[in-house]
Amino acid sequence: MTVLEKESAIRPDALGIDGLTLGIGSGASAVPLLDGVTVRVGRGETVGLVGESGSGKSLTARAALGMFPRGARATGAVTVAGVDVLAAGRAALRDLRRTRASMIFQDPRAAINPVRRVGDYLTEGLRARGVPSREAAATALELLEQVGIRDPRGALRRHPHEFSGGMLQRVVIAGALSTEPDVLLADEPTTALDVTTQAEVIALLKEMQRTRGTGMLFVTHDLDLAAAICDRVYVMYAGRIVEEAAGTALFSAPAHPYTKALLEASPPVHGDRTEIKAIKGRPRSLAEAPSGCAFRDRCPLAGDDCAASVPATRAHGTSAVACVRPEEVAR
Amino acid sequence: MTSETPVLSVSSLVKRFGDVTAVDGVGFELMPGASLGIVGESGSGKTTTARILAGLDEPTSGTVLLAGEPVTGRSRRARLHRARLLQMIFQDPYGSFDPRQTIAESVAEPIRLHLPDLSGADRRARVAELLDQVGLSERAGGSPPRELSGGQRQRAAIARALGIRPRVLVLDEAVAALDVSIQAQILTLLDSLRRDTGIAYVFVSHDLAVVRHITDTAVVMRHGRIVERGDTETILRDPQHPYTRLLLDSIPVPGWDLDRVARDRRALDASR
Ligand SMILES: Nc1ncnc2c1ncn2[C@@H]1O[C@H](COP(=O)(O)OP(=O)(O)OP(=O)(O)O)[C@@H](O)[C@H]1O
Ligand SMILES: Nc1ncnc2c1ncn2[C@@H]1O[C@H](COP(=O)(O)OP(=O)(O)O)[C@@H](O)[C@H]1O
Ligand code: SF4
Ligand SMILES: [Mg+2]
Ligand SMILES: [Mg+2]
Numbered sequence: 279m280t281v282l283e284k285e286s287a288i289r290p291d292a293l294g295i296d297g298l299t300l301g302i303g304s305g306a307s308a309v310p311l312l313d314g315v316t317v318r319v320g321r322g323e324t325v326g327l328v329g330e331s332g333s334g335k336s337l338t339a340r341a342a343l344g345m346f347p348r349g350a351r352a353t354g355a356v357t358v359a360g361v362d363v364l365a366a367g368r369a370a371l372r373d374l375r376r377t378r379a380s381m382i383f384q385d386p387r388a389a390i391n392p393v394r395r396v397g398d399y400l401t402e403g404l405r406a407r408g409v410p411s412r413e414a415a416a417t418a419l420e421l422l423e424q425v426g427i428r429d430p431r432g433a434l435r436r437h438p439h440e441f442s443g444g445m446l447q448r449v450v451i452a453g454a455l456s457t458e459p460d461v462l463l464a465d466e467p468t469t470a471l472d473v474t475t476q477a478e479v480i481a482l483l484k485e486m487q488r489t490r491g492t493g494m495l496f497v498t499h500d501l502d503l504a505a506a507i508c509d510r511v512y513v514m515y516a517g518r519i520v521e522e523a524a525g526t527a528l529f530s531a532p533a534h535p536y537t538k539a540l541l542e543a544s545p546p547v548h549g550d551r552t553e554i555k556a557i558k559g560r561p562r563s564l565a566e567a568p569s570g571c572a573f574r575d576r577c578p579l580a581g582d583d584c585a586a587s588v589p590a591t592r593a594h595g596t597s598a599v600a601c602v603r604p605e606e607v608a609r
Numbered sequence: 610m611t612s613e614t615p616v617l618s619v620s621s622l623v624k625r626f627g628d629v630t631a632v633d634g635v636g637f638e639l640m641p642g643a644s645l646g647i648v649g650e651s652g653s654g655k656t657t658t659a660r661i662l663a664g665l666d667e668p669t670s671g672t673v674l675l676a677g678e679p680v681t682g683r684s685r686r687a688r689l690h691r692a693r694l695l696q697m698i699f700q701d702p703y704g705s706f707d708p709r710q711t712i713a714e715s716v717a718e719p720i721r722l723h724l725p726d727l728s729g730a731d732r733r734a735r736v737a738e739l740l741d742q743v744g745l746s747e748r749a750g751g752s753p754p755r756e757l758s759g760g761q762r763q764r765a766a767i768a769r770a771l772g773i774r775p776r777v778l779v780l781d782e783a784v785a786a787l788d789v790s791i792q793a794q795i796l797t798l799l800d801s802l803r804r805d806t807g808i809a810y811v812f813v814s815h816d817l818a819v820v821r822h823i824t825d826t827a828v829v830m831r832h833g834r835i836v837e838r839g840d841t842e843t844i845l846r847d848p849q850h851p852y853t854r855l856l857l858d859s860i861p862v863p864g865w866d867l868d869r870v871a872r873d874r875r876a877l878d879a880s881r
Contacts, residue, residue, distance in 0.1 A: 330788035443651075472651045473815055477859035478874070481867040499788065506861035529863055543793035545822035547845065547860050554822065556797050557790035560758055576790075 290360040292461040292493025293319040293342050293379075298354035300337060302347055310564045311337055311350070312517045313588070319461055319493040324484070326504030326525065327497045329514035330540075330561035335497045338514070339463045342495065343379055344371045359460035376406055380454035384466040386446040389453075390438045396422075396449055397434030403457050421452035425482055444475035448482060455486050462487065465497040480507060501540050505529055513537050516572035517564025518588070523597040533597035533604045535577045571601070579606055614677045616641045616776045616809050617662070617695070622671035624657050624833075631657040632668070633833035641776065644803065644810040646820035646841055648856065649830030655813045658830075659781045662811065663697035664688055676776065693723055696775045700782040702766035706754035713750035716740065716769045723773045739768040743798060760791035767798065771808075779811045784819060796822060817860060821845055829853050851877040 300312040312334050319325045327335050340346070341356055344363045356363040359378045366374060383389055390399050400418035405411060415434075422430035425448040438446055447467060454462060464483065468476035484507065487494050498504050504511045508525040513534060521534040532538040542555040559576040568575050570585035577584070583602055594604040601607070617639040624632040632654040639645050647655050660666040662673060664680065664687075673680055675694045680687065696719075699705065706715050717736045720727065727735070740750045743764040754762060763783060770778055780799075784792045796819065802808060814820050820827055821841055829837040829850065837850040848854045855873035858866070 330790060473817075473859045474650060474855050474870075474874075477861075477867060477870040480861075481870060484867065500861070501789070503861040505863060506865040526863060540789055543789050545796070545818045547818035547821060547857075548862065551821065551842075554793050554796060556793035560760060560791060561788050 289321060290357065291318055292321050292323070292359060293317070293495060294355070294357045295338065295341060296355040296357075298338070298341055298352060298356060300341070300346065300350055300352050302350045304351075310517065311347070312341075313564055314354070315514075315517075315519055317495070317512055317519065319495050321460070321493050322488070322491040323510070324487065324494045324496060324508045326508035326511035327495060327514060328499065328501050328504045328511055330499055332516075332561055332563040333514040334517040334564065335499075335514055336465055339381070339465050339495055339497050342461065342463055343375055343381060376403065377457055378460045379463065380457060380459040380461075381463040381465065382447070382450050382454050382467045384469045386443060386450045387438060389450050390446065392438050394437075395434065396436055396438065396441075399449070400434070400453050400456060403453060407457060417456065418452075421456055422449070424486070425449070425452045426478075427452075444471050444479060447471065447479055451479070451483060451486065455490065455492065458490055459492060461493045461495065463495050463497070466499070467496075468503075469498070469500075476503075501528065501537075501544065513540075516562045516567035518572065518600065519591070520573070520600045521597055522591075522599075527596045531595050531597070533594045533599040533607055534573075534601050535579050535607055536573050538607050539576075539578075579603060613640060615639055615674070616676055617811070618674040618677075619658075619662070620672050622658065622661060622673070623669045624654070624661060624666065625669045630833050632661070635671070635828075635830070635833070635835055637828055637835070637838070639777065639809050639811060642803065642807040642809055643826070644812060644824040646824035646827035647811065647813045647830060648815065648817060648820055648827060650852075650856075651815075653830040654833040655830055656781055659697065659779050659811065659813050662777075662779050663695060664691045665697070689723065692719070692775075693773055694775055695777040695779060696770035696773075697779040697781065698763070698766050698770055698783045700785050701759070702762050703754060705766065706762070708754060711751050711753060712745070712757065712765045713740065715754070716750070716765065716772060719769060720772045735772065736768075739772055740765075742771070742802070743768045744794070758791075760787055760794060763787065763791075763795055764798070767795075767802075771802070771806075774806070775808065777809045777811065779813070781813045782815070783812075785814065785816065792819070799823060817845065817856065829856070851880045 295315055295317040298312055298315040301308055301310045303309050315338050329335050342358055344366060346352055352364055358374060361374055397418055401414040404414040404417055419430050422433050427433045427448060468479050496508060505525045505528045511523055511525050511528055512519050513521040515536050521537050532541055539557045543557055545554050546552060557576055570587055571589050574580040574584040589600045589602050591598050591600045615638040620636040622632050622635040635658055649655055661668050680691045713736050716739055717732055720732050720735055745764050749761055784795050812823050824841045827841040827844055828835045831852045837844060837853045848857055855877050858869050858873050
């Protein structure tokens, strides 16, 4: 047993999503959204959730907070630091979001009330946990310093519109981590930022996460980014997980045809200039996907057997993959 | 070849908005069939430069020559002349399509405007040819813009821009909002269009990998100025300006060194 395994044997995972199936409506008008999604984030671990638009990344991340589309039915299990999210009532969910799980989004401006001062934004989470106001203010100041805001004292009194996108995202990160959550759900947190700002915000996120031992689910459409910063990566397609692999293995040994196709579709910035290969068709949501393997209308390896049923997940190399012939997916 | 006139020649371009200098002495040349990348951080003046090229903004000073001739003024004649030679494509072309027109009607619009003598049948044939060239089905051509996906809309925007056979296409973050698999489709489409038609590109993007793929030369902008220029490949392999180094090291790769990004930032801050 590694140290990490030993610890996780004693303390529950930061996040465990197990066979989550989600749908809205019923009967003929039923729309499936997620199918059997299983995602685990250990304590202090960085886990990527990658896929193109509509694949269900945000739905999965929000499920960890017990946030589901109106009228949705969820089956399976979602636990955050041992708390059963699907069974939790309103008060328990409020408590969960206040203390155990935080979320940051692509647009920091949507996360902060524009008419309130940054100081109030940062202290409210702490105050809600019963931290006295003087102490909360001191913590807020310390947090702003940690996330690299110049003149943190002045920043406490400023409004969101006085910050650039990158600086405001730092403020949101400070707020999300102020409550020392077990898990941080980061949904495309750097997608709207400059590449250089993205790198700086990522460095900050990783550092904050490392010192606090927070587990992080990092949602992104950027495979390179996920592979560069994540211990493990899940690849999603049409409402299902199609591959789980170590961050480093994704590039050297993609096990699912979709993962490989994504890699071949993105031009490299270093090394040889290689041809890019476009993937025919367009990404699909679960509701529009073909039966059996959802990728089969775009997959170069598809055969009749791919239509029979949704491929079971199985081990291949260091990956877990939902495909009937991963051995043909050499890079 | 060297005696050929640049299809686009920009010199000493300056644009001020009040006391903000958005573009500050930008100049470059684009030969027929060439592809030039403009990269740089947010707010560095890329879009402002692109808009001036397309005649959507007037420069405070400086000149833009298209096929060797100055393009100035906002008269109808001047605008038509410019549009005939240069077309622009934006990140999300949704706003530039009339929601009440079908895609085919929108694609026909510039042809109607610039080639009024073309018969209706010839125009329809040209539109069909264009839609086919960018890989849009007849059905997509008959749809209103809202029924198209982002990638299909971008194809439609390219078809519309190509209709009057311009010599330059200015693309501002034209593939930034697209999914990777769709982005690859548009990039390969742009590759083959340039090969087949000899059109030239000015390609504005924050994505250096994409810029490497689609351009031969590039300029790096910062605070309205060009801080580095050259062959795209050379810039990426051997960046000279501290900002270019920061930009390159900021790209996530296996074994990404985030401390190096921090060092680059300090070097950049110290350099000015
Ligand atoms: N119409 C305008 N009025 C006032 N300022 C403007 C206007 N348009 C641009 N600016 C300013 O000019 C500068 C350059 O803006 P520009 O949009 O060209 O940047 P960019 O390089 O395209 O950035 P991005 O990567 O974010 O698209 C910025 O400081 C911007 O705020
Ligand atoms: N509130 C909702 N009601 C109905 N369908 C939804 C809702 N939210 C998301 N969906 C659908 O679920 C699918 C996955 O969405 P999402 O998780 O947002 O994808 P991603 O974040 O991977 O782009 C999409 O087809 C989307 O249209
Ligand atoms: S199961 Fe078949 S269609 Fe699906 S990814 Fe594997 S080979 Fe392709
Ligand atoms: Mg999303
Ligand atoms: Mg711009």
